[in-house]
Amino acid sequence: MNKVAIVGFGTTPFRARWIEKTYYELAYDAAKLALEDAGIDKKEVGGVVYGIYNELFERQFMPDVYVHNYIGMGLKPSVRVATGGATGGAAVFVGWTWIASGLYDIVMVLGVEKATDNYNYTVGHATPETLKAILFSGDMTFENPSGLTAAASYALPLIAHIDRYGSPTQKQMAMVAVKNHKNAMNNPNAQSPKLLSVDDVLGSKMITYPFKFYDNCLYSEGASAVVLASERVARSLSDTPAWITGVGLSLDKAFAGERDDITVFSSSVHAGRDAYKMAGIKEPARELDFAELHDAFTGAEILSYEAFGFCRPGEGGRLIEDGVVEMAGSLPVNPSGGLIGCGHAVGATGVMQTGEAALQVQGRAGKRQVKGARKGLVQSIGGPATAWTAALLVEHIDQVKAKSLIKPPAGSRRKRKKK
Amino acid sequence: MIQHKEQWLEQASRKIKVPAELIAKAFRDELEGSPAMDAPLEIPDIMDITYKYSYGGISRFFRELRDNRKLYGSRCTQCGKVWLPPRINCNECYAPTKWVELGDTAEVMTYTIVYYGTSTFFDKVPYVCAFVKVKGADTLIMQNIFLKDIRTAKVGMKVKIQFKDQRNGDMGDFWYVPADDGHDHV
Numbered sequence: 001m002n003k004v005a006i007v008g009f010g011t012t013p014f015r016a017r018w019i020e021k022t023y024y025e026l027a028y029d030a031a032k033l034a035l036e037d038a039g040i041d042k043k044e045v046g047g048v049v050y051g052i053y054n055e056l057f058e059r060q061f062m063p064d065v066y067v068h069n070y071i072g073m074g075l076k077p078s079v080r081v082a083t084g085g086a087t088g089g090a091a092v093f094v095g096w097t098w099i100a101s102g103l104y105d106i107v108m109v110l111g112v113e114k115a116t117d118n119y120n121y122t123v124g125h126a127t128p129e130t131l132k133a134i135l136f137s138g139d140m141t142f143e144n145p146s147g148l149t150a151a152a153s154y155a156l157p158l159i160a161h162i163d164r165y166g167s168p169t170q171k172q173m174a175m176v177a178v179k180n181h182k183n184a185m186n187n188p189n190a191q192s193p194k195l196l197s198v199d200d201v202l203g204s205k206m207i208t209y210p211f212k213f214y215d216n217c218l219y220s221e222g223a224s225a226v227v228l229a230s231e232r233v234a235r236s237l238s239d240t241p242a243w244i245t246g247v248g249l250s251l252d253k254a255f256a257g258e259r260d261d262i263t264v265f266s267s268s269v270h271a272g273r274d275a276y277k278m279a280g281i282k283e284p285a286r287e288l289d290f291a292e293l294h295d296a297f298t299g300a301e302i303l304s305y306e307a308f309g310f311c312r313p314g315e316g317g318r319l320i321e322d323g324v325v326e327m328a329g330s331l332p333v334n335p336s337g338g339l340i341g342c343g344h345a346v347g348a349t350g351v352m353q354t355g356e357a358a359l360q361v362q363g364r365a366g367k368r369q370v371k372g373a374r375k376g377l378v379q380s381i382g383g384p385a386t387a388w389t390a391a392l393l394v395e396h397i398d399q400v401k402a403k404s405l406i407k408p409p410a411g412s413r414r415k416r417k418k419k
Numbered sequence: 420m421i422q423h424k425e426q427w428l429e430q431a432s433r434k435i436k437v438p439a440e441l442i443a444k445a446f447r448d449e450l451e452g453s454p455a456m457d458a459p460l461e462i463p464d465i466m467d468i469t470y471k472y473s474y475g476g477i478s479r480f481f482r483e484l485r486d487n488r489k490l491y492g493s494r495c496t497q498c499g500k501v502w503l504p505p506r507i508n509c510n511e512c513y514a515p516t517k518w519v520e521l522g523d524t525a526e527v528m529t530y531t532i533v534y535y536g537t538s539t540f541f542d543k544v545p546y547v548c549a550f551v552k553v554k555g556a557d558t559l560i561m562q563n564i565f566l567k568d569i570r571t572a573k574v575g576m577k578v579k580i581q582f583k584d585q586r587n588g589d590m591g592d593f594w595y596v597p598a599d600d601g602h603d604h605v
């Protein structure tokens with residue numbers, strides 16, 4: 001397999017509503033920024049992988065067709081990935097295979113999502129309709145009629161986990177909410193930068209037991225794109241490409257009631273194991289410098305610590321209490337703010353987190369830079385009930401001085417100016 | 420600015436199946452104000468499809484619910500696993516299953532309480548969504564639990580089935596209530 005690097009990243013800010021842009025206009029903005037960041041022209045892109053989750057959010061089936069046209073990629077290879085909340089990460093996974101296989105040298109992965117063009121006229125805002133659009137993802141015969149929501153599908157494994165281990169506690173979850181809102185204050189693209197106290201979180205209203213208001217991510221609109229490149233091209237474009245050294249993708253049983261152990265995010269365990277194996281990681285807690293995890297809900301972040309082997313099952317809550325996952329800790333989680341702080345523009349989220357991981361290992365993450373970050377994990381989870389996980393290992397590798405031997409692709413500007 | 424306001428509202432109301440006064444409220448600026456030419460223009464819209472959906476091989480499950488107040492699972496003819504939700508074949512053995520009647524009681528294996536639901540569930544909140552293990556089944560099924568006091572929900576709770584009076588042949592035809600309580604809760 002060929003090596004794959006991230007050589008460009010562009011994202012729109014994540015916002016509650018982008019009333020002034022359609023989904024394809026947002027996609028255009030992200031594509032433009034990513035191409036500029038990579039220092040290449042759109043003509044040099046070999047193919048595009050789109051991450052777009054929900055047709056009812058976009059008010060359009062096959063929305064990728066219209067994005068592809070709008071950003072001027074006509075006749076290039078293209079495929080859309082739609083794996084629920086894991087759409088962004090899974091799209092990067094597919095883009096990775098296009099380059100690892102040797103098929104293309106440059107691939108763009110573009111995630112985009114609207115969510116709040118949905119509108120409930122009775123209450124005068126989007127949320128109930130947005131929830132309804134998501135609820136169509138629960139099995140229509142057996143699960144949709146029970147009123148399952150996205151939050152509920154995370155709460156079910158979490159309550160079973162709490163029943164078994166006595167954790168995470170409401171306070172530990174609140175600490176994750178405080179951390180991710182706070183981290184977002186360092187991210188200019190974030191939707192919910194906020195300095196909260198644990199009491200603020202505990203005092204906010206219950207949405208879906210045990211998740212209080214601030215335990216939930218918000219719906220966001222936005223677009224993010226990364227440019228992936230083969231080793232040959234990556235080295236010609238950048239002094240500090242961010243290498244994707246491990247990938248994993250897993251889809252669990254759809255009905256969580258059929259799974260062996262409902263307290264475990266098994267798809268994360270499996271995707272993580274594959275990504276670690278490929279990247280040669282044996283002790284994740286010691287070897288990883290940071291992680292961008294899928295904190296759709298605070299409790300999900302804590303269960304993910306366990307799934308990825310940062311600690312033993314049942315001990316996730318202690319990592320937040322001990323400060324391990326804080327910015328100043330040994331394994332900061334969600335320096336970007338994650339879904340809770342930066343936002344969850346579903347198809348774009350995993351692409352944004354992959355791009356953020358690239359910025360970290362390239363030393364370009366600004367105020368949210370984790371000192372000396374060389375190795376990070378990215379996780380994208382999708383429903384129903386955390387069925388899907390895409391896991392990616394993003395790494396800095398010292399440059400082998402072989403650049404002069406490599407011919408840059410025709411028409412490309414030579415080097416990106418480093419910040 | 421919208422010309423022929425009354426007509427516009429009437430047409431929009433028919434199109435998206437929302438009362439005209441609610442649409443008028445949502446589009447007040449466009450109807451009453453004078454937004455700039457380049458200001459974002461929103462439109463009322465809807466995407467809906469009607470179905471005559473077939474339950475295929477599991478049709479019997481819903482007929483037994485609707486016509487006989489009975490809950491059925493399906494047993495794999497090879498490994499003996501009893502599936503609920505039922506299926507006409509086993510995805511472990513790739514063998515056919517046979518229908519088997521299940522018990523009235525179940526145990527709550529995990530649950531959650533939804534305080535903020537979708538627009539379909541406005542009048543139902545708060546409600547309990549749970550995975551229950553029905554007596555005789557090897558898998559868990561998602562179902563609602565009705566409780567006098569919603570805070571009494573807990574893992575390990577013993578529950579029993581209760582059927583709706585007017586059943587339609589869907590999962591809304593039954594739910595669970597605490598097993599030690601003889602009274603109806605709905």
Ligand SMILES: [Zn+2]
Binds near residue numbers: 496510
């Ligand atoms: Zn079998």
